[in-house]
Amino acid sequence: MTAPLNIAIVGSGIAGLAATWLLGRSHKVTLFERHARPGMGAFNVALDAGGKAMRIDVPLRVFKSGYYDNLMALYRAAGVQMQPTDHAASFSTPAGDTYFRYRNLVLAGRSIPLVTDWRRHARTITREVLRFLRQAPRDRAAGRTQGLSLGDYLQRHRYDAAFVDGMLLPSLAAVCTCSYEGVRRYPADTLIDFFTSGSLTQCTWRARHGSEDAIARLLAPCDELVCEAHIKTVLVDGDGVHLTNEHGPSRRFDHVVIAAQANQAAALVESPDAEAADWLRQVPYEGSEVVVHRDARLVPTSARTSPVHFSVDPAAAAPMANIRLNHIVPELADEAALYQTWNPLTEPAADQVLGRARFERPLVTLGSQSAMAALVARQTASPTRLWFCGSYLMPGIPLLESAAQSALHVAKQLGVPAPWAAA
Numbered sequence: 001m002t003a004p005l006n007i008a009i010v011g012s013g014i015a016g017l018a019a020t021w022l023l024g025r026s027h028k029v030t031l032f033e034r035h036a037r038p039g040m041g042a043f044n045v046a047l048d049a050g051g052k053a054m055r056i057d058v059p060l061r062v063f064k065s066g067y068y069d070n071l072m073a074l075y076r077a078a079g080v081q082m083q084p085t086d087h088a089a090s091f092s093t094p095a096g097d098t099y100f101r102y103r104n105l106v107l108a109g110r111s112i113p114l115v116t117d118w119r120r121h122a123r124t125i126t127r128e129v130l131r132f133l134r135q136a137p138r139d140r141a142a143g144r145t146q147g148l149s150l151g152d153y154l155q156r157h158r159y160d161a162a163f164v165d166g167m168l169l170p171s172l173a174a175v176c177t178c179s180y181e182g183v184r185r186y187p188a189d190t191l192i193d194f195f196t197s198g199s200l201t202q203c204t205w206r207a208r209h210g211s212e213d214a215i216a217r218l219l220a221p222c223d224e225l226v227c228e229a230h231i232k233t234v235l236v237d238g239d240g241v242h243l244t245n246e247h248g249p250s251r252r253f254d255h256v257v258i259a260a261q262a263n264q265a266a267a268l269v270e271s272p273d274a275e276a277a278d279w280l281r282q283v284p285y286e287g288s289e290v291v292v293h294r295d296a297r298l299v300p301t302s303a304r305t306s307p308v309h310f311s312v313d314p315a316a317a318a319p320m321a322n323i324r325l326n327h328i329v330p331e332l333a334d335e336a337a338l339y340q341t342w343n344p345l346t347e348p349a350a351d352q353v354l355g356r357a358r359f360e361r362p363l364v365t366l367g368s369q370s371a372m373a374a375l376v377a378r379q380t381a382s383p384t385r386l387w388f389c390g391s392y393l394m395p396g397i398p399l400l401e402s403a404a405q406s407a408l409h410v411a412k413q414l415g416v417p418a419p420w421a422a423a
């Protein structure tokens with residue numbers, strides 16, 4: 001047995017936390033976070049629910065069986081309880097006309113969407129969803145989608161605008177937290193894999209006790225958590241890797257895992273690793289806002305029974321997505337209506353707002369995909385003491401699963417295999 005390494009991890013989003021849990025069982029891990037709380041829960045909102053204090057996840061993060069195998073295995077191994085949740089959706093125009101709506105029938109771990117209103121748009125959307133689910137995986141398997149963006153693919157096959165603009169792009173914009181244009185630029189393969197991996201038929205899950213509980217469990221093997229520590233410089237020499245933040249003297253580690261976003265990581269490693277910084281800068285980002293509020297006016301009356309509601313304005317850059325938290329979080333079931341709205345196209349009344357946060361989300365393009373593949377290949381073939389880890393790095397949409405996969409990759413390279421058969 002080799003002596004434990006002294007490892008620093010910069011960033012405590014899910015990637016840094018997953019790396020902490022994996023590496024911390026064999027090595028000494030120090031985790032740095034620039035926020036006052038672990039990054040995965042840094043924007044959570046405190047709330048009184050029926051006299052009980054709780055913190056609501058901002059953003060609410062859910063996952064699907066079929067696409068999130070490593071995240072779910074990690075949660076099981078770390079003791080994070082999970083529960084199925086209903087993410088059935090409805091779609092309305094800005095004037096409040098609900099043109100497509102489905103509810104979910106949950107049977108034996110499967111979730112079967114049932115369209116509940118068969119007006120003209122709903123028939124077209126359903127027909128085109130079925131065509132996409134049939135055609136896209138076939139084209140993908142035959143290599144006919146390679147090198148195409150989703151926008152190119154949809155245009156090539158002339159999918160109906162009712163499906164593309166009315167349902168597919170709004171749904172994917174919410175999943176990818178980006179504009180319609182951002183979704184169109186995604187590699188077709190990446191979004192076909194997501195959409196056809198059971199995104200419509202597998203159960204949606206959440207961490208039963210929210211992200212605060214998941215964070216505590218993933219931190220269990222962490223030797224030292226240092227919050228309000230904004231790492232400013234990374235220096236690599238023959239002796240190890242030296243980190244400094246604005247508060248103290250530099251600290252030396254055997255290895256450093258940079259689990260910050262690609263744009264933040266690029267700024268940090270410019271001097272010790274210009275090649276990696278060049279690749280990292282090829283990941284584009286889009287910013288947007290999430291608001292937690294009680295203003296029911298943002299959802300038309302006809303859609304208020306849906307757990308998730310999309311307001312789709314063709315003139316806007318992205319849809320507004322409202323999640324009715326009372327449907328999702330059991331502790332809120334009997335409480336006053338509480339919403340989490342991504343991209344508020346209509347402002348909730350100021351006295352109804354409980355919290356708001358701005359996020360930046362990486363996009364995937366054909367160019368960023370090649371750059372990240374090059375970085376991962378170099379990290380595998382010619383490892384150094386400096387490691388990169390994050391949802392943006394692995395193939396697929398940057399989600400909790402790709403962050404878990406990225407942490408697994410780094411841990412394996414540092415001699416710590418996953419305690420499960422990694423997918």
Ligand SMILES: Cc1cc2nc3c(=O)[nH]c(=O)nc-3n(C[C@H](O)[C@H](O)[C@H](O)COP(=O)(O)OP(=O)(O)OC[C@H]3O[C@@H](n4cnc5c(N)ncnc54)[C@H](O)[C@@H]3O)c2cc1C
Pocket residue numbers: 010011012013014015016032033034035038039040042059060061062063177229230231232259260261264268290342359360361389390391392398399400401403
């Ligand atoms: C609105 C929204 C909804 C989402 N919903 C879902 C969902 O339902 N399901 C899902 O799977 N995914 C969802 N995601 C995506 C998911 O949240 C991200 O994929 C995931 O958080 C990325 O994790 P990460 O650890 O790679 O990066 P981050 O969470 O961004 O963590 C990076 C951390 O590094 C810290 N940091 C950066 N620089 C420094 C520095 N110099 N020094 C110290 N600390 C530093 C940051 O403060 C941050 O805490 C959603 C994202 C958004 C924005």
